[in-house]
Amino acid sequence: xxxxxxxxxxxxxxxxxxxxxxxxxxxxxxxxxxxxxxxxxxxxxxxxxxxxxxxxxxxxxxxxxxxxxxxxxxxxxxxxxxxxxxxxxxxxxxxxxxxxxxxxxxxxxxx
Amino acid sequence: xxxxxxxxxxxxxxxxxxxxxxxxxxxxxxxxxxxxxxxxxxxxxxxxxxxxxxxxxxxxxxxxxxxxxxxxxxxxxxxxxxxxxxxxxxxxxxxxxxxxxxxxxxxxxxxxx
Numbered sequence: 001x002x003x004x005x006x007x008x009x010x011x012x013x014x015x016x017x018x019x020x021x022x023x024x025x026x027x028x029x030x031x032x033x034x035x036x037x038x039x040x041x042x043x044x045x046x047x048x049x050x051x052x053x054x055x056x057x058x059x060x061x062x063x064x065x066x067x068x069x070x071x072x073x074x075x076x077x078x079x080x081x082x083x084x085x086x087x088x089x090x091x092x093x094x095x096x097x098x099x100x101x102x103x104x105x106x107x108x109x110x111x
Numbered sequence: 112x113x114x115x116x117x118x119x120x121x122x123x124x125x126x127x128x129x130x131x132x133x134x135x136x137x138x139x140x141x142x143x144x145x146x147x148x149x150x151x152x153x154x155x156x157x158x159x160x161x162x163x164x165x166x167x168x169x170x171x172x173x174x175x176x177x178x179x180x181x182x183x184x185x186x187x188x189x190x191x192x193x194x195x196x197x198x199x200x201x202x203x204x205x206x207x208x209x210x211x212x213x214x215x216x217x218x219x220x221x222x223x224x
Contacts, residue, residue: 034212042215101153
């Protein structure tokens, strides 16, 4: 059975801290791994990773994939209160016909 | 472009009632998906469609039906609502094939009493 696990499930930090969110997976026919940020409503896209070892970066956020060990991390440096959200990891399988989501990590950034 | 839109935004049903949720996208995407999101469980795929006139079951299809008569629309039907179907429903779309992100609609909060 396809499975995506995220850790921690919940995290509380203070502004300026650096956080690392983890995502591990077991899926058949892996195609890509995606990270989304979900605030109050719809998830919004952050990164798509398809190759091992290549870091993707956007501002204070970065992510990397390890296809041998079947995991990915999402780093956020110098956190801000606006980073408070649920971060979802999803794995695309079967040529885009199946996306398996993890339960999400709820990040709270305190001022 | 509006992106992905969903109607209605909120709905309360009594057990046994039926309803249809509408998803529309204006990005000419081939693939469309319906998910439900419950606390602590992430998003679970109900049904999906890889093109007009085709649909397929996802992880949790029981109690739901779908139709994709037009490329831009994907309808999710509940024939006889049950309290277990109380959830937030998200529609998403993507370009065909692998390696494309999904774009999500704003969600529909459904309560079944």
